[in-house]
Amino acid sequence: MTLDSKIPSGQISEKWSNHKFGLKLVNPANKRKFDIIVVGSGLAGASAAASLAELGYNVKVFTFHDSPRRAHSIAAQGGINAAKNYQNDGDSTYRLFYDTVKGGDYRAREGNVYRLAQVSVDIIDQCVAQGVPFAREYGGLLSNRSFGGAQVSRTFYARGQTGQQLLLGAYSAMNRQIAAGKVKLYTRTEMLDLVVVDGKARGIITRNLITGAIESHAAHAVLLCTGGYGNVFYLSTNAMACNVTATWRAHKKGALFGNPCFTQIHPTCIPVSGDYQSKLTLMSESLRNDGRVWVPKAVGDNRLPTDIPEEERDYFLERKYPSFGNLVPRDVASRNAKSVCDEGRGVGATKLAVYLDFADAIRRDSEDVVRAKYGNLFDMYQQITGENPYKMPMRIYPAVHYTMGGLWVDFNLMTTVPGCYALGEANFSDHGANRLGASALMQGLADGYFVIPYTVGDYLAAIGQEKIGTDRPEFKEAEDAVRKRINGLLSMKGEKTVDELHRKLGLTMWDYCGMSRTEEGLKKAQGIIADIKKEFETNVKVLGANEEMNQSLEKALRLADFIELGALMVQDALDRNESCGGHFREEYQTPDGEALRDDENYAYVAAWEYKGDNQSEVLHKEALKFEYVKLTQRSYK
Amino acid sequence: MNTMNLTLKIWRQPNTAAKGELKTYSISGINDHMSFLEMMDVLNENLQKKGEDPVVFDHDCREGICGACSLVINGRPHGPQQTTTCQLHMRSFKDGDTIYIEPWRAKAFPVIKDLMVNRSAFDRIQHAGGYVSVNTGSAQDANAIPIGKEIADEAFNSATCIGCGACVAACKNASAMLFVSAKISQLAMLPQGQAERNRRAEGMVAQMDQEGFGACTNTGACEAECPKQISISNIARMNREYLGAKLSSNAV
Numbered sequence: 001m002t003l004d005s006k007i008p009s010g011q012i013s014e015k016w017s018n019h020k021f022g023l024k025l026v027n028p029a030n031k032r033k034f035d036i037i038v039v040g041s042g043l044a045g046a047s048a049a050a051s052l053a054e055l056g057y058n059v060k061v062f063t064f065h066d067s068p069r070r071a072h073s074i075a076a077q078g079g080i081n082a083a084k085n086y087q088n089d090g091d092s093t094y095r096l097f098y099d100t101v102k103g104g105d106y107r108a109r110e111g112n113v114y115r116l117a118q119v120s121v122d123i124i125d126q127c128v129a130q131g132v133p134f135a136r137e138y139g140g141l142l143s144n145r146s147f148g149g150a151q152v153s154r155t156f157y158a159r160g161q162t163g164q165q166l167l168l169g170a171y172s173a174m175n176r177q178i179a180a181g182k183v184k185l186y187t188r189t190e191m192l193d194l195v196v197v198d199g200k201a202r203g204i205i206t207r208n209l210i211t212g213a214i215e216s217h218a219a220h221a222v223l224l225c226t227g228g229y230g231n232v233f234y235l236s237t238n239a240m241a242c243n244v245t246a247t248w249r250a251h252k253k254g255a256l257f258g259n260p261c262f263t264q265i266h267p268t269c270i271p272v273s274g275d276y277q278s279k280l281t282l283m284s285e286s287l288r289n290d291g292r293v294w295v296p297k298a299v300g301d302n303r304l305p306t307d308i309p310e311e312e313r314d315y316f317l318e319r320k321y322p323s324f325g326n327l328v329p330r331d332v333a334s335r336n337a338k339s340v341c342d343e344g345r346g347v348g349a350t351k352l353a354v355y356l357d358f359a360d361a362i363r364r365d366s367e368d369v370v371r372a373k374y375g376n377l378f379d380m381y382q383q384i385t386g387e388n389p390y391k392m393p394m395r396i397y398p399a400v401h402y403t404m405g406g407l408w409v410d411f412n413l414m415t416t417v418p419g420c421y422a423l424g425e426a427n428f429s430d431h432g433a434n435r436l437g438a439s440a441l442m443q444g445l446a447d448g449y450f451v452i453p454y455t456v457g458d459y460l461a462a463i464g465q466e467k468i469g470t471d472r473p474e475f476k477e478a479e480d481a482v483r484k485r486i487n488g489l490l491s492m493k494g495e496k497t498v499d500e501l502h503r504k505l506g507l508t509m510w511d512y513c514g515m516s517r518t519e520e521g522l523k524k525a526q527g528i529i530a531d532i533k534k535e536f537e538t539n540v541k542v543l544g545a546n547e548e549m550n551q552s553l554e555k556a557l558r559l560a561d562f563i564e565l566g567a568l569m570v571q572d573a574l575d576r577n578e579s580c581g582g583h584f585r586e587e588y589q590t591p592d593g594e595a596l597r598d599d600e601n602y603a604y605v606a607a608w609e610y611k612g613d614n615q616s617e618v619l620h621k622e623a624l625k626f627e628y629v630k631l632t633q634r635s636y637k
Numbered sequence: 638m639n640t641m642n643l644t645l646k647i648w649r650q651p652n653t654a655a656k657g658e659l660k661t662y663s664i665s666g667i668n669d670h671m672s673f674l675e676m677m678d679v680l681n682e683n684l685q686k687k688g689e690d691p692v693v694f695d696h697d698c699r700e701g702i703c704g705a706c707s708l709v710i711n712g713r714p715h716g717p718q719q720t721t722t723c724q725l726h727m728r729s730f731k732d733g734d735t736i737y738i739e740p741w742r743a744k745a746f747p748v749i750k751d752l753m754v755n756r757s758a759f760d761r762i763q764h765a766g767g768y769v770s771v772n773t774g775s776a777q778d779a780n781a782i783p784i785g786k787e788i789a790d791e792a793f794n795s796a797t798c799i800g801c802g803a804c805v806a807a808c809k810n811a812s813a814m815l816f817v818s819a820k821i822s823q824l825a826m827l828p829q830g831q832a833e834r835n836r837r838a839e840g841m842v843a844q845m846d847q848e849g850f851g852a853c854t855n856t857g858a859c860e861a862e863c864p865k866q867i868s869i870s871n872i873a874r875m876n877r878e879y880l881g882a883k884l885s886s887n888a889v
Binding site for chain 1: 668674675685688689691695699704705720724750759766767774777783786789797799801824830868
């Protein structure tokens with residue numbers, strides 16, 4: 001198999017406009033003859049569904065939530081980047097492109113990233129027109145703040161709830177199309193398989209979560225907008241129901257999986273407090289604008305943070321990275337927090353935490369100013385920990401947050417299964433080995449509002465209007481396979497609950513395929529994951545029936561796919577004998593402990609092909625060419 | 638860290654049509670750092686180990702923003718703190734407590750199973766006008782229309798509604814006015830919302846009535862229980878919007 005990224009040649013600034021001009025169009029009157037399935041209703045899914053329906057296509061949207069507004073995009077806090085240069089501080093499309101390629105540690109495609117930077121400005125315009133209440137200055141113009149990995153202020157925000165406001169904007173645009181009859185919404189309905197007919201994606205199999213009904217849905221194209229797979233770690237900042245099933249099922253039907261081991265560990269989360277913990281809560285990166293990260297200089301200093309004098313504190317990010325200071329990218333901040341804790345200088349009861357201190361900002365700007373910027377985040381911290389962050393520094397620790405890996409897609413966002421597209425976090429495309437803050441919202445909306453409406457038409461115009469019905473044998477076969485999976489789980493009557501096995505998988509992934517990885521540890525993880533898979537397949541306990549609301553069954557179906565994905569992540573991490581971005585192999589580091597890339601041998605996208613159950617996946621490589629950004633050792637010093 | 642033993646009285650109802658009842662469960666060794674939903678997780682693990690059906694409840698982000706969680710705890714939506722259930726922690730309770738856990742109660746929110754209810758009425762109200770009609774790609778520059786900071790902040794405050802339905806659950810009339818008024822207010826305050834201002838107010842209010850939500854009698858329970866502190870002044874604004882729309886338009 002050769003991977004064709006379909007990145008056009010020519011000047012980088014012209015690639016997307018030339019490509020758009022070359023794409024085939026569907027006549028306005030013919031668009032109503034095409035059906036498109038959108039799975040997922042977050043930023044990517046809702047924006048795609050709304051935009052495609054506006055063009056005239058018939059769209060069916062599926063979400064396992066009770067309402068599209070619950071999608072986990074809602075929880076993004078800090079902001080959305082756009083190269084507007086409203087602050088006159090030297091920003092430009094090229095600079096956003098450059099920062100993103102560099103931030104991703106040179107493992108993203110230049111062409112994709114440039115397009116992302118180009119359309120970023122249109123996203124802000126669109127959202128404001130929808131009534132998204134971004135933060136503004138007294139003069140009435142939009143306000144910006146800065147984020148990690150950049151030295152300009154290009155982040156637009158709505159207090160600490162930017163994801164919520166952007167999602168409600170996309171949701172409202174989709175609601176308008178639901179009212180117009182162009183979008184049909186299926187809530188509490190989960191995709192359990194992709195249906196491929198004559199080599200093309202032609203539909204999906206779903207389970208109605210209330211009645212258990214297994215149903216087939218056919219269309220001309222299927223868009224997977226189903227988010228990331230951070231919950232493979234059990235504990236993450238993802239919502240409880242976030243899962244990999246939609247993309248994993250597409251993978252098993254022929255879609256290659258790109259860079260599965262590239263996961264982002266976010267530096268500022270509330271630390272784990274006990275083994276009952278069900279999820280981790282992020283504290284927005286924007287806090288690093290004003291908060292200073294430190295630990296005591298001495299090992300075993302158990303004094304209250306407020307009792308430790310200034311000269312006995314180590315502001316380790318400011319010390320090591322004077323020019324970016326506390327605003328180094330996420331992978332760098334996380335690794336440094338881990339390393340000071342490994343030295344025994346961690347704080348709090350578990351010693352797995354560092355301080356994020358606002359005392360200087362409060363002294364400089366007043367408590368009221370700090371409250372106006374971060375009030376809801378401080379409240380959330382106090383709610384969870386019972387401590388007042390205006391008086392005591394926050395305690396934070398890294399946690400799994402985002403997955404840069406995902407389904408491999410070409411420049412049109414199409415996977416290796418024709419007609420099956422992946423948008424937003426579900427694809428691998430734009431962030432390389434590390435995503436910069438405030439870029440996930442940008443990418444989800446770029447894909448949905450401004451990329452897919454152009455690229456899907458090219459495919460539809462080529463395949464024609466003929467409808468494939470759900471009476472085709474491929475649908476029946478896929479339905480039967482889903483029923484068999486469900487019956488297998490319900491009839492097993494084993495001893496272990498789904499959560500027990502999921503916790504075990506998560507801990508294995510965190511210990512051996514988390515913030516730092518070694519060949520030895522990864523090989524050990526392979527054995528443990530194989531054992532977990534075996535135990536799941538022979539000894540899991542799922543109560544109840546299919547024909548009812550059955551949350552244990554939902555979780556079991558998701559865990560089955562997480563276990564297989566976990567094995568592939570480990571395989572990918574073992575294959576990549578270098579360190580880059582969030583993938584830190586201890587064997588490959590610079591003398592001062594930074595990630596050491598091997599551009600000669602690993603400047604490629606690892607795209608994995610499923611070959612059948614219990615068979616090793618096959619690696620395909622898409623070489624990354626850098627024509628504009630010079631590959632250098634990333635430096636934030 | 639303190640641990641506690643609790644008695645839980647939980648509403649169990651197999652499906653919408655079935656009759657439900659409160660069942661009693663004992664739970665021990667609950668640590669006060671746990672969130673309320675983590676306590677429920679522990680209960681469900683225990684039940685499954687014993688071969689009993691776990692309790693069904695809606696929850697997802699567990700950071701207070703998705704609006705999925707929805708329990709009436711000791712008679713109050715989201716429990717004793719003005720927050721979401723997922724952000725309620727066991728330090729709000731003490732050893733030996735008996736806790737009553739019930740679903741949202743409203744005609745427009747039928748029970749699906751146990752503590753899970755159907756809130757799709759809220760979505761249908763949004764379909765009836767909770768948007769600005771602007772197609773993708775046709776927007777002008779984001780800074781072309783200045784919006785005063787006070788107005789932008791006020792619109793933002795209304796826009797922070799998470800659609801959980803606590804306002805309905807708190808109201809003796811099961812009125813949805815706080816929820817509906819928050820969206821109408823957000824868009825009525827912004828210049829982008831002006832063109833459809835009247836249509837929106839009429840359409841959303843008509844749909845709200847059709848869904849079977851009750852009327853507002855100004856008791857203020859909704860505001861008192863709202864985890865996002867949506868102000869009851871939104872309802873006053875919605876009434877003005879609705880009246881103005883009725884007087885001046887023929888739509889709907």
